[in-house]
Amino acid sequence: MMTKRLWLSQLGIGAFIACVLAWSGSPVICFAGGEASSWTLEQPISLEGVKGEFDHFALDASKRRLFLAASENGTVEVIDLASGKKSQAIAGLKEPHGVLYIPDTKELVVTSGGDGKCIFYDESLKPVATIDGMPDADNLRYDAKTKRVFVAYGEGAIAVIDATTHKKVGEIALQKHPEAFLLESNGPRIFVDVPDTQDVVVLDREKLSVIGKWPIKAQQNFPLAADEAGHRLFVVCRKPAKLFVLDTESGKTITSVNCAGDADDVWFDAASKRIYVSGGEGHISVFESTGTDTYKEVAKVPTFKGAKTSFFVPETRTFYVAVPPHGKKAARVDVYKIATKP
Secondary structure, three states, X not given: OOOEEEEOOOOOHHHHHHHHHHHOOOOEEEEOOOOOOOEEEOOOEEEOXXXXXXXXXXXXXXXXXXXXXXXXXXXXXXXXXOOOEEEEEEOOOOOEEEEEEEOOOOEEEEEEOOOOEEXXXXXXXXXXXXXXXXXXXXXXXXXXXXXXXXXXXXXXXXXXXXXXXXXXXXXXXXXXXXXXXXXXXXXXXXXXXXXXXXXEEEEEOOOOEEEEEEEOOOEEEEEEEEEOOOOEEEEEEEEOEEEEEEEOOOXXXXXXXXXXXXXXXXXXXXXXXXXXXXXXXXXXXXXXXXXXXXXXXXXXXXXXXXXOEEEEEOOOOEEEEEEOOEXXXXXXXXXXXXXXXX
C-alpha cells in the first residue's frame, strides 16, 4: 500500500481538516513542525461482517495472535498477525469488554458485561472456567508475581481471581463503577479511574484496600497510563477533552492539555517518551514533553470517527486502531508502525 505523509510547519485546523478529507482516498499522516518520528500505515486487517463498536485488545505474542472485543457484535475477534487476517472468532458472548492473555498459563480471559461473567479459555480457545456474579464486568489486569487477575465490575468493585485455580479470592469495594485501571510494576498500588466521582482511586492490592483518592477537574475520566520511572500518571477525560498529568507521589495534577475527543485509550511510549491518545473524534494525539512537566501535542494522526480503541506494542513498535464499520465500508483494524526519534 502506498503511504503518503504530509509535513506541515504548523498544524492548524484548516490543515487538519484537509488531512482528514484526503484520508478517504490514500492514507495521509499529518505532522506538526519539528516532528522527528513518523507513523507508517500498513495494510489494514479486514473484519468483514463485524457490527458495532469495539472495546479492548489483548496480545498473545508467542503465537502472534491479536484479540479484540467486539462488544456490540457479541464476539472476540482473533487476528493472525503473521498473515494479517482474521483467523476466527469467539461467538455467543454478551457484551464482551475486557480481554487479557496470560503467558504463564497460556489462557485468554474475557469479561462479558451483559451476563456478568469472567471466562477463561485455554490455548485452543476452548472455555475451561467461568466465574459468575460480576455484572457489567469490564477491564482486566494481571499480576504475574502473584498470578492474580483483577476485574473491574458492577456499581463499584475490583474482583481478585487466582489465575491458577480460577477462583475468586478477594474484592476491593469502590464508590462507583471503575473504568480503566493499571497495576504498579514496582509497588503494590493500583490506579483506578472512577468517572462518576471524577477521581483516580489508589488501591493497595496486597491489603485489598483503598489508600487514596486524587480528584480530576473534568468529567468522564476513562483511560489512563503511567510513566513509572518518571512518577507520572496520564489521565484522559472527555468533558472537556484533556490529558491530565499527575504526580504519582503526591497525587497532585501537574498540568493538563487539550487532546483528541471521545478518547478510550492512552499509551506511554517509554522509548520515545511520548504519549498517544486515541479518540473517537477521528485522530490520535501525540504528545511530547518539552521541558519540566510541560507537554506539547506534536502530531495529529487522522483515523476515523468512532475509532477510539487502540493497542500499542512497544516491542514491535506497532500501534493498532479498531475502526468500526462506516457506510459501506467494513470494520477493520488499522496497523501503524512508529519509528523512534533519531
